[in-house]
Amino acid sequence: xxxxxxxxxxxxxEVTAALALRVGRALGVDADRVVxxxxxxxxxxxxxxxxxxxxxESGTDVVDLGVAATPTVGRGVAWEDAxxxxxxxxxxxxxxxxxxxxxxxxxxxxxxxxxxxxxxxxETEAVALADWDEFGEHSSxxxxxxxxxxxxxxxxxxxxxxxxxxxxxxxxxxxxRALEELGCHVETLNAQPDGAFPGRPSExxxxxxxxxxxxxxxxxxxxxxxxxxxxxxxRAVTAEGEFLTGDVLLALFGREAAVAGEAVALPVDTSLAVxxxxxxxxxxxxxxxxGDVYVAEAASEEGVAFGGEPSGAWIWPGExxxxxxxxxxxxxxxxxxxxxxxxxxxxxxxxxxxxxxxETDRKMALMEEVSDEVVDRYxxxxxxxxxxxxxxxxxxxxxxxxxxxxxxxxxxxxxxQRAEEIAETAMTLLDEAA
Numbered sequence: 001x002x003x004x005x006x007x008x009x010x011x012x013x014e015v016t017a018a019l020a021l022r023v024g025r026a027l028g029v030d031a032d033r034v035v036x037x038x039x040x041x042x043x044x045x046x047x048x049x050x051x052x053x054x055x056x057e058s059g060t061d062v063v064d065l066g067v068a069a070t071p072t073v074g075r076g077v078a079w080e081d082a083x084x085x086x087x088x089x090x091x092x093x094x095x096x097x098x099x100x101x102x103x104x105x106x107x108x109x110x111x112x113x114x115x116x117x118x119x120x121x122x123e124t125e126a127v128a129l130a131d132w133d134e135f136g137e138h139s140s141x142x143x144x145x146x147x148x149x150x151x152x153x154x155x156x157x158x159x160x161x162x163x164x165x166x167x168x169x170x171x172x173x174x175x176x177r178a179l180e181e182l183g184c185h186v187e188t189l190n191a192q193p194d195g196a197f198p199g200r201p202s203e204x205x206x207x208x209x210x211x212x213x214x215x216x217x218x219x220x221x222x223x224x225x226x227x228x229x230x231x232x233x234x235r236a237v238t239a240e241g242e243f244l245t246g247d248v249l250l251a252l253f254g255r256e257a258a259v260a261g262e263a264v265a266l267p268v269d270t271s272l273a274v275x276x277x278x279x280x281x282x283x284x285x286x287x288x289x290x291g292d293v294y295v296a297e298a299a300s301e302e303g304v305a306f307g308g309e310p311s312g313a314w315i316w317p318g319e320x321x322x323x324x325x326x327x328x329x330x331x332x333x334x335x336x337x338x339x340x341x342x343x344x345x346x347x348x349x350x351x352x353x354x355x356x357x358x359e360t361d362r363k364m365a366l367m368e369e370v371s372d373e374v375v376d377r378y379x380x381x382x383x384x385x386x387x388x389x390x391x392x393x394x395x396x397x398x399x400x401x402x403x404x405x406x407x408x409x410x411x412x413x414x415x416x417q418r419a420e421e422i423a424e425t426a427m428t429l430l431d432e433a434a
Contacts, residue, residue, distance in 0.1 A: 001118075001119045001122065001123075002102075002110070002115035002116075002118060002119055003402050004109075004289075004290075004291030004292075004293050004294070004402065005091065005099070005101060005109075005291065005292075005402075006087075006099055006100050006101030006102060006109070006110075006115075007019070007023070007099050007100045007101075008090050008091075008093060008097060008098075008099030008100075008101075009090075009097060009098075009099065010096055010097055011043045011047075011096060011097065011098045015043075015047070015090075015097070015098045015099060015100070017046050017047060017049075017050035018050070019100075020047045020048075020050035020051040020054070020088075020100060021050045021051065021053060021054040022054065022122050022125075023051055023054065023086075023100055023118070023122065024050065024051040024052060024053060024054020024055040024056075024058070024060075025054040025055075025057070025058055025121075025127040025129070026054075026118050026121035026122045026126070026127065027054075027055060027058075027060070027084060027086070027102065027118065028054060028055045028056075028057075028058025028059065028060040028127070028128070028136070029058065029121060029126065029127060029128050030083075031055070031060050031082075031083040031084050032059075032060060032061065032083055033060065033061045033063065033080065033081070033082040033083055034055050034060055034061070034062055034063070034082055034083060034084050034085065034086060035063045035065060035073060035076045035077050035080050035082045035084075035085040035086070035103075036048055036051060036052055036055075036062055036063065036064055036065065036073075036085070036086045036088070037064075037065035037066065037067070037068035037069075037070075037072060037073040037076070037085075037086075037087055037088070038066070038067060038068070038087065038088035038089060039067065039069075039070070039087075039088070039089040039090075039091075039170060039171045039195065039229045039230040040067055040169065040170060040171060040193035040194055040195040040229070041088075041089070041090065041095060041098055041195030041229070042195050042196075043098045043195075044067075044088045044089070044098060044195065047088045047098060047100070048064075048088045051086060051088065051100065052064065052138065055136055056135045056136040056137075056138060057129050057130060057135055057136075058127065058128055058129055058130055058136070059128075059129075059130030059134050059135065059136050060136040061136040061137045061138075061139070062136060062137070062138050062139070063076070063080050063082060063139055063140075063141055064138060064139065064140045064141070065140075065141060065142070065143055066140065066142065067171055067193060068142075068143065068144060068171055069144075069147065069170075069171040069172050069174060069230060069231035069232070069325070069326065070087040070089055070091070070101070070171075070230040070231060070232040070322065070323075071107075071147065071231065071232055071320065071322045071323065071324035071325060071326060071327070072143050072144055072146075072147045072171075072174065073085045073086070073087045073103060073322075074087070074103045074107040074109075074320060074321075074322025074324075075107060075143070075146070075147060075150065075320050075322065075324075076141075076143045076146070077103055077104070077105045077107070078105050078106075078107065079143060079146055080141070082105065083105070084102060084103060084104065084105075085102070085103035085104075086100060086101070086102055086103070087100075087101045087103065087230060088100060089101060089229065089230040090229070091202075091228055091229060091230050091232060091233070092202045092203035092204070092228035092229060092233060093202065093203075093229075094197075094201065094202065095195055095196045095197050095202075102114070102115075102118070103322065104321075106300070106320075106321050107296075107320035107321040107322035108293065108296040108297065108300065108321035108322070109292065109293040109296065109322070110293070111293060111297060144173075144174050147174050147178075147326065148174050148177050148178045148181065150319070150327075151174070151175075151178040151182075151326055151327055151330050152178055152181050152182060154316075154319055154327060154330070155182060155327075155330040155331060155333075155334050156182075156334060157179075157182040157183055157184060157330075157333055157334045157337045158334070158337045158338055159183075159337050160183050160184060160185060161184050161185070161222040161223060161333055161336060161337055162184070162185045162187075162219075162220055162221045162222050162223075163179050163184045163185070163186050163187075163221065163222065163223045163224070163225060163333055164186075164187050164188070164189065164212060164215055164216050164219075164221050164223070164224045164225070164237075165179065165186060165187070165188050165189070165191075165224075165225045165226075165227075165329070166188075166189040166190055166199075166200075166204070166209060166211075166212040166224065166225065166226040166227070167188060167189070167190050167191045167193075167227055167231075168190050168197065168199065168200060168202055168204060168226065168227050168228060168229060169190045169191075169192060169193060169194040169195075169196075169197045169198060169199050169200075169202075169229070170193065170197075170202065170227055170228060170229035170230060170231055171193060171229065171230055171231050172227035172228075172230075172231030172325055172326060173188075173191060173193070174231070174326050175225060175227065175231070175325070175326040175329045175330070176188050176191065178326060178329075178330055179329070179330060179333060182330065182333070182334075184333060187221070189211065189212055189215070195229070197229065202228050202229040203228055203233075204226035204227060204228050204233060204234075204235040204312060205235075206243040209224075209226045209235065209237070209243060212224045212226055212237055212243075213237050213241045213242070213243050214241060216237045216238075216239065216241050217237075217239075217240055217241020217242075218241070221239065222239050222333075222336055222340070223236060223237065223238070223239065223332065223333050223336045223341060224236065224237030224238075224241075224243075225237075225329045225332070225333075227325045227326075227329075228312070228325070231325040231326055232292070232313060232322070232323040232324070232325055233311065233312030233313055233323065233325050234312055234314060234325035234326070234328035234329050234332070235249070235312050236249060236329075236332050236341065238340070238341040238342040238345065239336075239340060239341065239342060240342050242342065242345070244341065244345055245310070245350070246309070246310030246311055246312055247270060247271035247273055247274055247310045247348075247350070248273070248345050248348050248350065249308075249310075249312075249314075249332070250264075250266060250270060250274050250308045250309070250310055250314075251273060251274045251277040251278065251348045252332075252335065252341075252344050252345070252348065253306060253308055253314055253328070253331065253332075254266075254274065254277075254278050254283065254305075254306050254308065255277060255278060255281055255283065256331075256335055257305045257306035257316060258278070258281075258283045258305035258306055259281075259283070259305070260281060260282035260283065261282060261283075261284075261303075262283060262284070262303055262304070262305045263283065263284040263285065263286050263303050263304045263305070264278055264283060264284070264285055264286070264304065264305065264306050264307065264308070265285075265286045265287075265288055265295050265298035265299045265301075265304050265306070265307035265308075265315075266285055266286070266287060266288065266295070266307065266308060266309070267287065267288050267289065267290045267291070267294070267295060267309055267310075267385070268287050268288070268289065268290065268382065268384055268385050268386070268388050268397055268399075269290055269310070269397055269399070269410050270285075270287070270309075270310055271310070271350070271351065271353060271412060272351055272394075272395070272412055272414070273348055273349060273350045273351055274348075276349065277347070277348050277349070286298050286301075286304065287382070287384065288307075288384070288385075289384055289385035290309070290385055290399070290402075291309075292309060292313040292315070292323045294385075295307040295308065295309055295313065295315060296315055296317075296321040296322075296323075299315045299317040299321060300317055300321055304317065305317070309323075312325070314327070314328040314331075316331075351412055351413065351414050351419070352412065352413065352414075352415070352416045352419040353410065353411070353412040353419065354409075354410070354411045354412070354419055354420065354422075354423035355408065355409065355410050355411075356408075356409045356423065356427060357401075357406045357407070357408050357409070358406060358407045358408075358409060358427070358430045358434075359405060359406055360405060360406070360407060360434060361405050363400040363401065363405060363406065363407050364400060366400075366407055366430070366433055366434055367386065367387070367398065367399075367400045367407060369433040370387065370398055370407075370429055370430055370433040371383060371386075371387045371398075373429060373432070373433060374387045374389060374398070374429065375387070378391075385399060386398050386399025386400065387399075389426075391413075391422065393413055393414060393415075393418055394411065394412055394413030394414065394418055394419065394422045395411070395412055395413075395422070396409065396410065396411040396412075396422050396423065396425070396426040397409070397410045397411075398426060398429070398430065407430060409423065409426045409427055409430065411423035411426050
């Protein structure tokens with residue numbers, strides 16, 4: 001029921017008010033106070049009301065943040081001295097989807113053990129409803145201002161920059177307000193919250209953010225910022241209009257956050273370019289399964305200064321274990337104020353990488369079969385998430401999609417020819433196993 005990103009799927013099919021009610025009841029078993037917020041999707045209002053009803057009839061107090069960025073919800077758990085937080089959001093998914101993601105007081109999403117316990121309670125209807133006169137109370141608080149103040153306290157921008165922020169019709173407007181307070185000149189795109197995402201698709205990819213890149217590149221803007229619907233993700237554009245890859249951003253953030261002897265947490269599908277760039281500064285890397293909850297777990301360990309995913313989730317454990325897109329936006333602008341982003345990006349040597357998807361209606365069985373073959377055939381194999389093979393001059397990863405009937409293949413090498421060869425080998429392994 002709960003994936004690494006919580007519950008997520010089409011509204012009225014996988015995600016319903018009835019399900020939200022059951023999640024609220026399950027969470028209310030041992031929570032006295034819960035913070036709840038949502039992204040701008042219209043379905044979120046109904047889902048939030050249902051979830052809050054389940055909490056309150058369990059005797060749990062509900063602190064309603066209304067429409068708020070997911071990192072605002074994640075931070076709000078501690079601000080309200082609550083036991084948990086809930087974000088009603090499908091993040092970067094299309095408008096017909098919605099979801100429910102649960103947060104711990106540290107700002108970290110519910111880990112596997114907590115998700116399993118929630119699933120058990122829901123499936124067995126293990127609830128503890130309160131008596132008629134002991135329902136939980138409901139209060140409304142706007143913590144967007146608290147989030148803005150936290151960003152200003154965390155970041156210094158040395159000189160005034162011109163920044164374009166593409167909010168993506170989502171909940172990340174706090175970024176524009178924080179950057180203005182930090183002394184930047186800010187223009188916005190798609191700033192009106194609208195859960196139909198009329199300005200562009202919610203996921204901030206290079207394809208979806210062409211208008212942002214063109215505007216930044218054709219004006220005197222220094223930086224472009226893009227968020228998804230709930231602003232847990234952040235992507236950036238240079239003054240020249242180049243949309244930076246997630247791997248390059250991860251390399252830049254990690255190099256800025258960590259010092260020699262410290263470590264950066266990153267998922268198994270991250271480019272070799274990141275590891276090489278960090279190694280130049282004697283910064284270690286700790287690989288995790290794909291998913292911000294796993295990156296957050298690793299980032300909470302001693303000696304880890306930063307964690308990130310190339311998809312756009314960035315975690316500074318000294319601030320919060322929730323991926324904070326607005327914080328990442330302020331951090332990258334502060335970096336650009338000392339050295340232009342294009343100049344920084346040029347210091348990261350990138351390598352050819354190949355990604356393909358293998359369609360199958362038996363992805364888990366296929367992964368089991370191909371994993372056995374890979375373990376027998378290769379020496380350096382990791383089964384941390386899927387199966388990853390490290391070769392002398394490259395690597396490949398085979399991993400079942402968490403949401404689609406696919407097995408995804410990623411291959412990388414330091415030359416084009418070798419990347420093609422490794423990708424062909426990996427796809428052949430899938431063909432043979434199928």
